[in-house]
Amino acid sequence: MEKKVVLITGASSGIGLDTARLLAQNGFTVYGAARRTEPLRELQPLGVKSLRMDVTDDESIRNALNTLIAAEGRIDILINNAGYGSFGAIEEVPIEEAERQLQVNVFGAMRLIQLVLPFMRSQGAGRIINTSSIAGRFAMYFGGWYNASKYAMEGLSDALRMELKPFGIDVVLIEPGGIKTDWGIIAANHLRTSCQDTPYQAEATRCANTLEKGYSGNFLSNPKVVAKTMLRACTARHPRARYRCGRGSTILVLLHTLLPARCFDRLVTHSL
Ligand SMILES: NC(=O)c1ccc[n+]([C@@H]2O[C@H](COP(=O)([O-])OP(=O)(O)OC[C@H]3O[C@@H](n4cnc5c(N)ncnc54)[C@H](OP(=O)(O)O)[C@@H]3O)[C@@H](O)[C@H]2O)c1
Numbered sequence: 001m002e003k004k005v006v007l008i009t010g011a012s013s014g015i016g017l018d019t020a021r022l023l024a025q026n027g028f029t030v031y032g033a034a035r036r037t038e039p040l041r042e043l044q045p046l047g048v049k050s051l052r053m054d055v056t057d058d059e060s061i062r063n064a065l066n067t068l069i070a071a072e073g074r075i076d077i078l079i080n081n082a083g084y085g086s087f088g089a090i091e092e093v094p095i096e097e098a099e100r101q102l103q104v105n106v107f108g109a110m111r112l113i114q115l116v117l118p119f120m121r122s123q124g125a126g127r128i129i130n131t132s133s134i135a136g137r138f139a140m141y142f143g144g145w146y147n148a149s150k151y152a153m154e155g156l157s158d159a160l161r162m163e164l165k166p167f168g169i170d171v172v173l174i175e176p177g178g179i180k181t182d183w184g185i186i187a188a189n190h191l192r193t194s195c196q197d198t199p200y201q202a203e204a205t206r207c208a209n210t211l212e213k214g215y216s217g218n219f220l221s222n223p224k225v226v227a228k229t230m231l232r233a234c235t236a237r238h239p240r241a242r243y244r245c246g247r248g249s250t251i252l253v254l255l256h257t258l259l260p261a262r263c264f265d266r267l268v269t270h271s272l
Pocket residue numbers: 009010011012013014015016033034035036037053054055056081082083084085104131132133134175176177178179180181182183184186223
């Protein structure tokens with residue numbers, strides 16, 4: 001049987017790196033894309049090919065996709081995984097940074113989708129897997145712009161799923177909870193920087209410290225947990241619309257549905 005061709009963004013670290021590895025070990029032809037390609041060298045023995053791509057740069061997206069299509073002639077699965085958490089008080093995050101958050105987490109993914117769809121349609125099949133988060137289901141303390149990006153990912157993916165059904169193209173959302181990667185340290189740095197010398201500084205510093213402690217400890221799930229979920233989403237004959245994964249993710253989404261809003265707010269503000 002022909003190997004399925006997968007393109008995964010954000011493949012240079014964390015969830016993307018582990019997913020690229022697991023997919024290659026399971027017989028997929030994997031192209032890993034990121035701005036830094038050096039970390040992908042460790043996956044070369046498994047046959048993973050690296051593509052330099054900045055998802056905020058249209059030309060870089062086109063070049064990477066052209067390279068893949070020239071070599072393989074097809075693309076079966078696109079995994080939009082590149083992303084970061086621009087944490088900070090909504091009042092204090094510079095609007096340019098808020099735009100960048102949406103450029104990376106939302107518009108980059110949607111641009112790639114626009115470019116791969118003609119290929120998938122002509123193949124009569126394809127699968128798009130978008131990395132959302134439990135932050136696409138409820139708001140996080142000081143996570144407003146990140147939440148906006150993941151809520152957008154949820155809405156766009158739900159709409160896409162209906163639009164693409166007639167063409168045999170599946171759309172799947174992955175909703176991880178807290179996963180031990182660089183993500184938390186990057187989010188904590190953004191939070192500290194954006195709230196420095198503002199009325200939010202004390203509270204933001206407390207939260208940034210908690211974030212950093214959480215992401216440096218051993219409580220959070222390993223990115224391999226998400227990689228396994230991605231593999232399920234890639235191989236399922238009829239994939240689900242959503243896969244949630246990671247310790248505590250399901251209970252938190254359930255509590256958000258069941259608890260009164262202000263009660264859930266208290267839970268979120270006190271846990272960060
Ligand atoms: N960790 C968590 O707790 C968690 C929970 C829920 C959802 N998520 C989501 O999971 C995804 C992966 O995050 P992670 O936890 O694995 O974090 P990570 O280890 O920091 O990885 C983020 C990846 O995104 C890439 N990236 C960032 N900006 C980019 C850009 N402009 N162009 C291309 N690639 C870019 C990075 O590569 P380069 O810097 O090399 O470009 C890196 O490979 C993100 O969408 C994140 O929001 C994470």
